[in-house]
Structures are given as C-alpha cells and as structure tokens.
Amino acid sequence: MSDSQAIAQGTHPEGSGAHVEHPPYLRHHFNSVEQQADTAGFAMWLFLLTEVMFFGGLFTAYLIYRNWYYASFVAASHQLSIVLGTCNTVVLIFSSFTMAMGVWCAETRRKKGLVVSLLLTIALGLVFLGIKTVEYREKYEKHHIPGDHYSLQSFINPASDKEASEAGDKPLALDAAQHTELYFSLYFAMTGMHALHMIIGIGILVFMVIRAQAGAYTSGHVTFVENFGLYWHFVDIVWIYLFALLYLISRHA
C-alpha cells in the first residue's frame, strides 16, 4: 500500500490542464521519475530471481550426482587448475569493482570515469573468458570433454596423468571412472551457461560504452547502468558458487 501512496503523491496534474516540465527520459506511462526507476529496479531483481531458478536446475543436478558419485566427482575435480580458477575469481571480483565504479561515476555524472570503468569491465570480462578458454583447451587435449571422444585414462590409470598423480589419486573402478564424465558434463554445462551470460554481458557493456560516450547515462538517468550493474554482480556471484563447488570442495577426499 505504501507504493500506492507514493504514486498518489506524484500524481500527474494533467487534469488541471497544465503540462509540467519533466525530464525527456520519463516515459509516458509513469507519473514520476522515482516511480520509473523504482519499477525498473524491481523488474531487474525479479529477472535475477528467474536467473537463480535457471541456474538452480543445474545446481540441483550437481548436488544429486555429487552425492551419488562422490569418489568420481572428487577425482574429476582434481583435473581443474586451482591457480587458473583463483585467477579468474580475482579477475571477476575486480570487474565487479570496476562495474560498481561505473555506477558511481554515472550517478555523480562523470562521463569520462564511466567510459573508463565500463571499458575496464569489458577488458576484465575478456580476460576471464580468455583464461576459461585456456582451461577448456586443456580439457579438450586430455579428452575430458563429454561425448564420443571422452577418455577415462586419467582416472583408471592416474599415474599416467600429471594432475591426478600430483593429487595422489587412487585408480578408480571402471564404473566409477565412467561417472567422471557426468562431472565434466555438469562442469561444461554450468561454466558454459555462465560464460554465455558473460558474453551477453560484454555485448551489453559495448553498447553502453557507445551510449555513454554520447553522454547518455551522465545526465541523471542512471537506471540502465544501475540495473546492468546488478546483472553483472549476479553473474559474478554465480561464478563464486561455481568456483567453490567445482574447484574447491573436497579436493582431499
């Protein structure tokens, strides 16, 4: 009911005939700038909720299979590089910082700062994807991409494999070794969906840089930058969970 009253206070005095000056970005169906910004923010949070449900399906699958095939998941997780994963985590957290800087610059109407922050965010996003490509390439070379060419070598004969022998893995029985394919199925589905969100995000960032240079977000209308910031932080948080679940937990079974 409080939001209803807010609308009442901002009622358009159209009935009285006078057309009040309002900023050009106020869309016709809103009564006030506050209502418009409030609405867009609420919509963004709801959208992020749908994203939570989207990734939730994957996390559920991960949870179930991790419980079923614990040994396989532990052995398979040794194949991931903690160093690269940590680098990527740092890169992403830093990109969230530059994004937050961007939002602050937009709010305080610093056009140059905004453009620089957005460009930095793009750069860090690309670094993340670059490191991810290196990791994917390693998996490709070791035939750890699920499908017809999947190789069980690293898990049946860990001595032959650098990462597995470093972690001190014991050889897995054939069926347990086969279940590592499930770990990599989820690894690629989860990190792939995350990377897709990064790519979409970078696309929108490029669009925002172009608009920002034309001075779009530094004249008081910062809703778009703010809401994109929420999206970017969300994608960041998803990675934090992925990093913990896929790379970190139970490395020492």
Next chain:
Amino acid sequence: MSDTIVELPDQATARIPKVNYITKENGLLSWLLTGDHKRIAILYLISITFFFFVGGALAGLIRLELLTPQSDLMASDTYNKVFTMHGVVMVFLFLVPSVPATLGNFFIPMMIGAKDLALPRINLLSWYLYVVGGILVLITMVTGGVDTGWTFTTPLSIHYVNTNVLTTGLAIFVAGFSSIFTGLNFIVTTHKMRAPGMTWFRLPLFVWANYAASILMVLGTPVLAITIVLVALERTIGIGVFDPTKGGDPLLFQHLFWFYSHPAVYIMILPGMGVISEVISTFSRKRVFGYTAVAFSSVAIAVFGFFVWAHHMFIMGVSNYAVLVFSLLTMLVAVPSAIKIFNWAFTLYKGSITFETPMLYAFGFMGLFTIGGLTGVFLGATGTDIHLTETYFIVAHFHFVMVGGMLMAFLAGIHFWWPKMTGRMYPEKVSQLAAVVTFIGFNFTFFPQFILGILGMPRRYAAYPAEFQILNVFSTAGATILGVGYMLPILYLIWSLKYGAIAGDNPWQATGLEWQCQSPPLTENFTVQPIMDHEAYDYEWLEGQKQKEEEVASVG
C-alpha cells in the same frame, strides 16, 4: 426481474469514439512497433487464435484416426508426431499465453488504473519471442515433426528418436522466455503501477489470479529452460546428465520437467479462474462471496502448485515415501480450488442472475472444472493412479480441466470483454447457441474417454482393441460438434467487428475500472488519473455514479 442486464446506448445516435487505441495510428508498422498493451494484446489474440486452429486441426486428425481400431488413416509414427505437435502447440502456444497475454495484457493495466504495463517494450519483445517460438514450431512441423510426446521424456528424446527434438526444444525455450517476460511484467505492474487508492484488497480478482499465475511463470519457466538446454546438449555434444549409460538419471529429467510443467497447468487455469470471478459477479449483480478467500486461494494454488510435481511420476520409480508425501500435497491443492468453486456458488446464491453468453461459458467452466478437478483427486490417490495413469482417463482429466475449464473461461472472457476491446457487441442469440453447442460437444468428446480409461485403453496409440470402438466413435462425433462450437465464435465475432451493435462504455453495468472509460479505450486508457475510492465489485457505488450522471444531465 428482467432477463438481461445489457444496457446499450441509443443505436440511432451512438457512435464509436473517433479517437481510440485502434484509430490512433494507422499502418502495419504502427502495430508491429507499438508499446500499447492493448495493441499487443490484439496481436497476441490473433496469433494465439491461429495456433489454436493449428492445434485443433491436429486434434481433428487424432480423432479421425481413432475412429477405427486399426491404424489406417496414418502410420503409427505419423500418429505419434500428430499427437506430439497437438500437445506442443496447444500447451505452449495456446494455453499458457491464452488469457494472460490477451485479456491480461489488455485489462490488467486498465483494472488497476494505469496507463500501460510497467515495461511496454519488454511486453512487445515477449510477443516477438512468442512469434519466433511459433514459427520454429511450424518449421518443425513442415520438416517432419517430432514424436516424443509433449513431455520429451528421456532417454527417448535423447537416444532413440531422430525427429526434430532440437528445433522444438528451441521453440519452447524461446516461447518460455516470452512467458517469463509476461509474468515479470504483470508482477511489476501490479506492485508499482496501481492507481491511488487501489489497495491490494481492492484489486479485481482477475488481477489476483494473474498475479498468482505470474509468480509461477517467473519461478517455473526458467527451470524448464535449463532442462531443455541440457537435453539439447545431450543430443548435440553428448553430455550425460540424463543418460543412464553414463550414470545420469532419466528420472531427474522428469523431476525438472514437471517442476515447471505441473505449475504450468496452474499458469493455464489460474487466469481462467480470474475471468470466472469477474463474470460470475457481474451477471449475478453481487460482490464475489468471500473476496479475500478467493484472492488468497489463487496464491495458495500457486504455492501448493510447486510441491506436487512428482504425482506425474508415481509409477516411474520414485520412492514410496515421496509418493506418500506428493499424494497428500496433491490432494491439498484441491482445497483452494474448491474454495473458489464454493465461493462462486455462494456468489450466485440470491444473486440476480442473467444468462448472457459469458455467464453460460462460466457455468460450463464451473461444471466441467469440478469434474476435471475431482478426477484429479482420483489420480492423486496412489492406488487408483496406478490403474488409471497412462490411460485415457488422464487424457479426459486433463482435457476437462484445460478445455472444459480453461478454454471455456477464455471464451467467457473474450465475450465478456469483446464490447470493451472492439466497441461493438457480439450477436447474443447465436453466441448463446455456440456456448451450448460447445458444452454438449465437449461432453460428448471427453466423457467417453473417462470410461475408456477405466476400461484400460492406453493413451498415445494409433490402434486399439475393437471393443473400445463404440466409445471412440462417440468421442470423435463429439469432437465434430465441438469443432462447430469453436468455429462459430470466429465467424460471428469477425462479423460483429462491422455489424455488431454499438456497445457504449459499460454494456454489462460492471464495476471494474476498465468499464468506466470509453470503448474502445484511448491509448492512455484514462483521461484523468482514476482514484479508487470504493471496494471491488461495489454495485451500489455504480448505482450512485449513474444517479450523479443523470443529475448532471438533468441540471445541465
């Protein structure tokens, strides 16, 4: 007691208002690039009607094939494709968007006293996504169809079929985002765009019902999206999440699929229940009995709806404890549904009931939905479910709820709001006939299927034992009547666009804010920001307004 509440303006002098949302701008582009919720609703109405008739034609083919026990009209794999496409088209392209995307889009902003939905461009985007999804389904059909059933059950859909699972999956993925954006838009609009004085408990029940359905759309649909992505990845690169040969569990697919697809049936029925609340109240001239209970029962259905999905899997090998819990929860959903039915019945009690077409459809809804809902309880009880599942009993139950319930509600709503949308009345007598024909045809079509199911005829087969033929002939004959019942509205509604009587602002003497402005409405809906100073369904307030207008007229 008069036998009608219709009050039309004097036809000799009445005119459709020159300026309205239809005449505001001209040309195809002004429609395709519009941000106006009313125009988008009309775009939706045209496209879902198209897909309804595509799905209906497929249903006709199914019934024709089942006229004889042998698989003679088409080969059995063609039959598999036909019933799959029927399901996909009807569920994802008709039932899910039907009431929300057309009537909801058109009337939610008007009912809450807003100029538009909160996010007009997202609204247009969601129509385009729907169209892309629809075109992908048509491409699927032209290039050979898909034969997994609309449930895409694994491992069938990932290993054993060579039909177009990927394009259909993509179509559902895209159409799913259309539905997510519609739901998101409704929730945001209901929270942030209400007119002054329009508190939550003054909202029309149609808005409550759509709000509840929107929660389901927003929370359920993304889970379906990721499930489809996983199926697509299994088919293309061969990941193993649902593949038993790789340690994956095909049942997990069903859990994820039904986590969306069970709430999806509430996405389909809840907005229909909203329509029924409006219609029953208007045509019995009474406030909906137990307004608060009906409002909260919508939310309760949405909440319970999320915790019953495993009742689709009782015979699929889920644990006995899960069966027990999900069986109990399933029966609990019947409670809020019954609350609605009882409250509508009490609304009718001592009301001044008139029998215009929307009311006839609403009566049809109440009867058929009650049968559909109660047979749902049979299926929720584990003992009977083991006998009845995968038989025609399921088909009959689902169609009683979806066709007998939802489609009746959709037609009730279309007739009820047709004067507001177009400014013209539909022809009353022939539409009453259509409503009765639909009801009769429907019962002829689907009631025999309950008996077939109890006798043990399995669903999804092109051929069946000869002793089932009589009931199948009944069903096919009924489908023909039903087909006529659905063709009639198309014909006379199009006819009425030019020749219907001028409706005026409020032909039904209804109380909603949408009836207090001109028909067809202005692009910005209201000339003055409305202020809600009375409860919903307040017919005394309406009388007062009329008296005031008359006083002004006589003084002036």
